[in-house]
Amino acid sequence: MFKTDLIEDCKKGKRKAQLKLYNKYCDAMLRIAMRYLKQQDLAEDAVQEAFIKAFKHIDSFSGDVTFGAWLKRIVINQSIDYCRQLKYYDPIDENKLEMIDEERNSWEVEDQLTTADVENCIENLPENYATVLKLYLMEGYDHEEIGEILNIKANNSRILLHRGKNELKKHLKTLKHERFA
Known part of the structure; x- marks a missing residue:
């Protein structure tokens, strides 16, 4: 099944399509989250939250960028949000x-x-x-x-x-x- 078909099925709420997309991208997204969070359990949580957000807002995916790039941005934002919550991030004056x-x-x-x-x-x-x-x-x-x-x-x-x-x-x-x- 092509990625565009998977994405269209995800937009229709099909769980099998969501699982296929998850399985395709979860390892790469976990590596990205680990760059920021440095702890496996926190990175896994951030990735899970990012996937939930991605599937919840999949209708906003326009295809201007690849799905992986769109998801990567969500994972990075979620990881940075976790860092802020844990007071890892200290902005400059x-x-x-x-x-x-x-x-x-x-x-x-x-x-x-x-x-x-x-x-x-x-x-x-x-x-x-x-x-x-x-x-x-x-x-x-x-x-x-x-x-x-x-x-x-x-x-x-x-x-x-x-x-x-x-x-x-x-x-x-x-x-x-x-x-x-």
Whole structure:
């Protein structure tokens, strides 16, 4: 059965179609939720809630993007909502805003460092930095989209990205010196 047929059947309230879509996307969505929540049980809860919301509002799915992309956004928003509820997310003080020149900082890291090293370092950053880095680097959202997701200004997203990037560089340099000294 094609995805469009499954989606149409879901819009009609057919449980078998919902189960098929769930089975098709649940593992990928769980991996996404784990990036933000870091605990299996919380991530599973967030994914379940996201699927409930998705099926409840499936009529709003227009097909402008793939179903997976639409669902991914719901999962990310649900995961971030869970973080906020658990007080993991600490927004920056908007009175201390400053303009950041993103082009002056490069994203280059040492060749010896792996993707896993970078991901582990991101996990050790303060949650507000880690969240913006994940949304920007891993999910591919721009600052306006990140602002909408986190309910902050796009400029705040830029600042958090800049600060997160600087913290990440410090962690990566420390890791490099520990490992390759």
